[in-house]
Amino acid sequence: xxxxxxxxxxxxxxxxxxxxxxxxxxxxxxxxxxxxxxxxxxxxxxxxxxxxxxxxxxxxxxxxxxxxxxxxxxxxxxxxxxxxxxxxxxxxxxxxxxxxxxxxxxxxxxxxxxxxxxxxxxxxxxxxxxxxxxxxxxxxxxxxxxxxxxxxxxxxxxxxxxxxxxxxxxxxxxxxxxxxxxxxxxxxxxxxxxxxxxxxxxxxxxxxxxxxxxxxxxxxxxxxxxxxxxxxxxxxxxxxxxxxxxxxxxxxxxxxxxxxxxxxxxxxxxxxxxxxxxxxxxxxxxxxxxxxx
Amino acid sequence: xxxxxxxxxxxxxxxxxxxxxxxxxxxxxxxxxxxxxxxxxxxxxxxxxxxxxxxxxxxxxxxxxxxxxxxxxxxxxxxxxxxxxxxxxxxxxxxxxxxxxxxxxxxxxxxxxxxxxxxxxxxxxxxxxxxxxxxxxxxxxxxxxxxxxxxxxxxxxxxxxxxxxxxxxxxxxxxxxxxxxxxxxxxxxxxxxxxxxxxxxxxxxxxxxxxxxxxxxxxxxxxxxxxxxxxxxxxxxxxxxxxxxxxxxxxxxxxxxxxxxxxxxxxxxxxxxxxxxxxxxxxxxxxxxxxxxxxxxxxxxxxxxxxxxxxxxxxxxxxxxxxxxxxxxxxxxxxxxxxxxxxxxxxxxxxxxxxxxxxxxxxxxxxxxxxxxxxxxxxxxxxxxxxxxxxxxxxxxxxxxxxxxxxxxxxxxxxxxxxxxxxxxxxxxxxxxxxxxxxxxxxxxxxx
Numbered sequence: 001x002x003x004x005x006x007x008x009x010x011x012x013x014x015x016x017x018x019x020x021x022x023x024x025x026x027x028x029x030x031x032x033x034x035x036x037x038x039x040x041x042x043x044x045x046x047x048x049x050x051x052x053x054x055x056x057x058x059x060x061x062x063x064x065x066x067x068x069x070x071x072x073x074x075x076x077x078x079x080x081x082x083x084x085x086x087x088x089x090x091x092x093x094x095x096x097x098x099x100x101x102x103x104x105x106x107x108x109x110x111x112x113x114x115x116x117x118x119x120x121x122x123x124x125x126x127x128x129x130x131x132x133x134x135x136x137x138x139x140x141x142x143x144x145x146x147x148x149x150x151x152x153x154x155x156x157x158x159x160x161x162x163x164x165x166x167x168x169x170x171x172x173x174x175x176x177x178x179x180x181x182x183x184x185x186x187x188x189x190x191x192x193x194x195x196x197x198x199x200x201x202x203x204x205x206x207x208x209x210x211x212x213x214x215x216x217x218x219x220x221x222x223x224x225x226x227x228x229x230x231x232x233x234x235x236x237x238x239x240x241x242x243x244x245x246x247x248x249x250x251x252x253x254x255x256x257x258x259x260x261x262x263x264x265x266x267x268x269x270x271x272x273x274x275x276x277x278x279x280x281x282x283x284x285x286x287x288x289x290x291x292x293x
Numbered sequence: 294x295x296x297x298x299x300x301x302x303x304x305x306x307x308x309x310x311x312x313x314x315x316x317x318x319x320x321x322x323x324x325x326x327x328x329x330x331x332x333x334x335x336x337x338x339x340x341x342x343x344x345x346x347x348x349x350x351x352x353x354x355x356x357x358x359x360x361x362x363x364x365x366x367x368x369x370x371x372x373x374x375x376x377x378x379x380x381x382x383x384x385x386x387x388x389x390x391x392x393x394x395x396x397x398x399x400x401x402x403x404x405x406x407x408x409x410x411x412x413x414x415x416x417x418x419x420x421x422x423x424x425x426x427x428x429x430x431x432x433x434x435x436x437x438x439x440x441x442x443x444x445x446x447x448x449x450x451x452x453x454x455x456x457x458x459x460x461x462x463x464x465x466x467x468x469x470x471x472x473x474x475x476x477x478x479x480x481x482x483x484x485x486x487x488x489x490x491x492x493x494x495x496x497x498x499x500x501x502x503x504x505x506x507x508x509x510x511x512x513x514x515x516x517x518x519x520x521x522x523x524x525x526x527x528x529x530x531x532x533x534x535x536x537x538x539x540x541x542x543x544x545x546x547x548x549x550x551x552x553x554x555x556x557x558x559x560x561x562x563x564x565x566x567x568x569x570x571x572x573x574x575x576x577x578x579x580x581x582x583x584x585x586x587x588x589x590x591x592x593x594x595x596x597x598x599x600x601x602x603x604x605x606x607x608x609x610x611x612x613x614x615x616x617x618x619x620x621x622x623x624x625x626x627x628x629x630x631x632x633x634x635x636x637x638x639x640x641x642x643x644x645x646x647x648x649x650x651x652x653x654x655x656x657x658x659x660x661x662x663x664x665x666x667x668x669x670x671x672x673x674x675x676x677x678x679x680x681x682x683x684x685x686x687x688x689x690x691x692x693x694x695x696x697x698x699x700x701x702x703x704x705x706x707x708x709x710x711x712x713x714x715x716x717x718x719x720x721x722x723x724x725x726x727x728x729x730x731x732x733x734x735x736x737x738x739x740x741x
Contacts, residue, residue, distance in 0.1 A: 042416050042420070042706075043394065043397070043398040043416075044397055044398065044416050044417065044419070044420030044422060045416070045419055045420045122570075125565075126562075126566075126570070127560075127561040127562025127565070127566070128560070128561055128562070128574075128579070146561050146562025146564075146565055147562075147565070148506075148562065148565030148566075149561075149562040149563065149564040149565030149566070149721075150565075151721065151723065154565070234506065234565060235506060237506060237508075237564060237565070237717055238505075238506075238564035238565060238717055238718075238721045238723075239564075239714070239717050239718040239721050239723040239724075240714070240718075251710070254391055254394045254395060254398075255391075255394075255706070255710050256706055256707040256710040257394070257416055257706040257707060258707060259398065
């Protein structure tokens, strides 16, 4: 058996199908997108090769930079909210009453499709009939904001459901990681007189560090390419106030028929995500691996 | 059963309910999504089985009457042609536009689909995706049936690529009961109109229902003001590029939009609401007026889901004239609405064309009575009893001095996009009327 597995031909045979699939489904489109970005193309007619024109335009495009800035804000915001998720997971993993029920409650948003969530929150944010404004008005606020129509607050109004949507996912990851830590370690610490805070910061967090790194990458990259709720709830509006990189790419490619430019944005987005992943990996790299025993 | 089980059961039910609620209203979306081709029969002896894919934008929920009519026509056609199956895919307006572009990028258009006129369809035609259909236009069923000037909007370089099925003008619908309550008359001049806006706003009623997330809705208001202030040709020329958006009349129209916004003329949060949500303000009688194309007529006349009590309250008036303006009160924003196209690379092109010919002619006959929409083919109003609102608007259409095609349809896609973005910015007071003009000028000059 061992001999068969070390046969180069056999290895190739096993690896090839999935390699071809990944090449065709993931890497080919990336290369093609990069290539389209070098062309002027309306998506239907002839392509004209224009070299780096689209990328030059991209660098001078203020709308693109404001949408990129919005994406970074979202990344920062979700990065910070990870702390909240972590705290919730820490509490839930302790022996508190109703932890089971709470865990399920946090998980529910994850089971809904983005569009359903968007519809739900659009109802909540409705300027006159929405739950939120009705509540505010009954509390005596005369003129509550129209959440999705005011450029200064629309972004924040969108961040809330996005955070809400992913809460369950991250809490679940953290919870699983916490449950993986042997109870004996905590017991030993307790005998030594450690309080819950010390147990959390000295034992639990260091042991979870790998998982935390992964979630940081996931949430930052996920935020940079975020699209769905924003597309459904505001379509990047009003007046571009909630435009993010992915929605701007979509608008350029599919609304303005500028596939070349849209592809250039898409390729740029890919680079940004790669760089972000690399930087986070660098920044969080630890010299020693912490282990249980 | 332990307490835990009960909680779990309850939660599961809740989740299921939420999921089901999220899935509701989508049952119409057939699974033939990106399936542009057909399934040719293997049986060569019998008449060949043909499947025609049709994509349209009348979901049963928001366009009940049109949806009913489409299904009626399809059923009849399938009965008459047992070998033909017509598969429908239904999307709502904005989603439809998006999907059409995605499908065309991968060259998988439905066999028969819906398009808008002029600038909207140009890239598709230039890209060779729509089949020329002059033979059907001048064929036995449809020759001389179209209202003059309607098919021209679908012709590019002398060939017709789609056939219109609607002809629309856009009146301002208003709630007669609300107007009566505050002693208001349907205004004929802009000064009177502003008085109406002021009175309603002071009484805590949103004067105008508007969902400007979709942006073409706000464009209607700008187009009318431009027409009434600067005159019909000025706007047309500016869009065509022979004139300019710097024209003082056009800039003034943009200024008036912002004046209306400052007067609280539109319902709260309009820039964050879709057209359907904006319309709901009018339908729920929370807003006094609503400017929209005559495709909304069914909701005010024939749609059985809307209470008669509300329908009786709906009246309309023409967009008022502006003092010292160059516009004529009988000039309308509108034009042929949507039309049908046949995909050039459809595998069942001939069958699709035959179906389309049937569809357009049948729509012309039945749309009046079944759906209460105005077709692009000539209407004989003597035969049937029609709702008064419908007859009145049909008469207005016959008296129209000019019909200006919707700006976003007239313009080429990227300029149209700038126009729509600028409309939202203008309503949101994020640009000055001068910047509004400059951006338009730049976009039109860029020319694609």
